[in-house]
Amino acid sequence: MFYIVLVLLIVLFAFLIVLNVQFKLFYSPNKKLRILEYHSISTNGFEDQITIKKENIIEQFEYLKKNNYKTFWLSEIDELKNKNQPLPEKSVVLTFDDGFLDNYTELYPLLKQYDFKAVCFMVLGRIGQRIDWGGKFINKNDNMQLMNKEQLLAIGSHIELGYHTFKHDNYAFLSLEEIEKDLQLCQEIIAKEDLKVFPALAYTYGGYYRKKGPKQEQFFELLKKYGIKYGLRIGNRINIFPIKDVYKVQRIDIRGRDSFETFKKKVILGRRKLF
DSSP: OOOHHHHHHEEEEEEEHHHHHOOTTTTGGGGGEEEEEEOESSSOOOOOOSSEEEEHHHHHHHHHHHHTOOOOOOOHHHHHHHTTOOOOOOOOOOOEETTTIIIIIHHHHHHHTOOOOEEEEEEEGGSSOOOOOOOTTTOOOSSBBOOOOOHHHHHHEEEEEEEESSSSOOOOGGGGHHHHHHHHHHHHHHHHHHHHHEEEEGGGGOOOOOOSSSSHHHHHHHHHHOOOEEEEEEEEEEEEESOTTTTTTEHHHHEEEEEHHHHHHHHHSSSSSSS
């Protein structure tokens, strides 16, 4: 009997450890940093994995507002970390990838309305252009234009800019030399256009050198060489503040077809399913 109880306790303990890793259940609220990942907002009823209907994101913003979530830029999170200051409870970073035109026409007014902040990870070599990369969810949306320089400058009161590569390449499939060239081109555009861009990089397609070893270490050193402070993947987990693995920052993927209940689960737990 003793051994049965002991085994059950060990299994229970292991299960609780798994739950804590997945959902950060046993961390205090001011240690949990949620980073939500969006892309595009539609006004014509269209939705897919990367495009959310405007009425749905309004419902989500209402939820965040009513439940006292506080939005931050990544630069503000970085400042709290550097000053060893605590993270406020219910802290969230809203991120939008690619730099779609609707981030200016639809997102920016909503952020002003709700007094929210967001981070837009811009494909820096395609400013003001129409999307020219492929993908399952690209050609179905009729609003595939990216913001131009004037629009990027205009949104600065509520939207912070970050890196999303030069032309939307997946770093997982590039050599270190190609990645270095990509970072060089990004920084040339930033200087040429006189843009204020926080040095955080959202990996396109969530792609980077995932396998631990010398190549990953060289990749991280390359990011450090070019002043990149944070690298953001997907992961669908809540981050623990202060973030230690700064080039493996996890985001929670908010998909256009997520139900409102699914959205709430993702915000609370970091993901939709237990396993």
